[in-house]
Amino acid sequence: KNEVEQSPQNLTAQEGEFITINCSYSVGISALHWLQQHPGGGIVSLFMLSSGKKKHGRLIATINIQEKHSSLHITASHPRDSAVYICAAYSNYQLIWGAGTKLIIKP
Amino acid sequence: NAGVTQTPKFRVLKTGQSMTLLCAQDMNHEYMYWYRQDPGMGLRLIHYSVGEGTTAKGEVPDGYNVSRLKKQNFLLGLESAAPSQTSVYFCASRGGSSYNEQFFGPGTRLTVL
Numbered sequence: 397k398n399e400v401e402q403s404p405q406n407l408t409a410q411e412g413e414f415i416t417i418n419c420s421y422s423v424g425i426s427a428l429h430w431l432q433q434h435p436g437g438g439i440v441s442l443f444m445l446s447s448g449k450k451k452h453g454r455l456i457a458t459i460n461i462q463e464k465h466s467s468l469h470i471t472a473s474h475p476r477d478s479a480v481y482i483c484a485a486y487s488n489y490q491l492i493w494g495a496g497t498k499l500i501i502k503p
Numbered sequence: 504n505a506g507v508t509q510t511p512k513f514r515v516l517k518t519g520q521s522m523t524l525l526c527a528q529d530m531n532h533e534y535m536y537w538y539r540q541d542p543g544m545g546l547r548l549i550h551y552s553v554g555e556g557t558t559a560k561g562e563v564p565d566g567y568n569v570s571r572l573k574k575q576n577f578l579l580g581l582e583s584a585a586p587s588q589t590s591v592y593f594c595a596s597r598g599g600s601s602y603n604e605q606f607f608g609p610g611t612r613l614t615v616l
Binding site for chain 1: 536545546547548551561591593595603604605606607609610
């Protein structure tokens, strides 16, 4: 069993839909990192959170430390949101990576 | 600020050749990381550094060496390249707090023939 698990692996939705990507972890962490990897390969940091909720534009990330679970939500999804979304848990100095969720938003 | 830069962007090597990948950051970050990403796979940590003059092994260190002689630079060396090292290499850096996010370079696409 992987220490950081994401679901779903793949997600296809229509433009405008509300998107939820889940991340569960089994290790003790100091923080959780959500990142986005574009089809071209570039990796962008979206959120780092250790408690509660953060919002940036149409993106919202939440974390429940007791349940060891985090979610990434996208409101009013758009084709440009199509990318791989990755959660990674900070444990000691290192990130423990989830396998990623490939999101496709159709117009 | 340029952020995190990587040199070169692309490289083709023959088996047995050596090369060095350079990562530079201008954010005064303590921590620096080298990852590799194989097609359809997630990132795997090769080596990392928690400060100038220090390095440590990650998940897949074999066949690679690193050096952090200056705080802003983190070098990844391949002494004798093998086809199994064909991959995209990403460098990242972050500040010293546990709550600091990692910033990634654009990647280096390496092919070993």
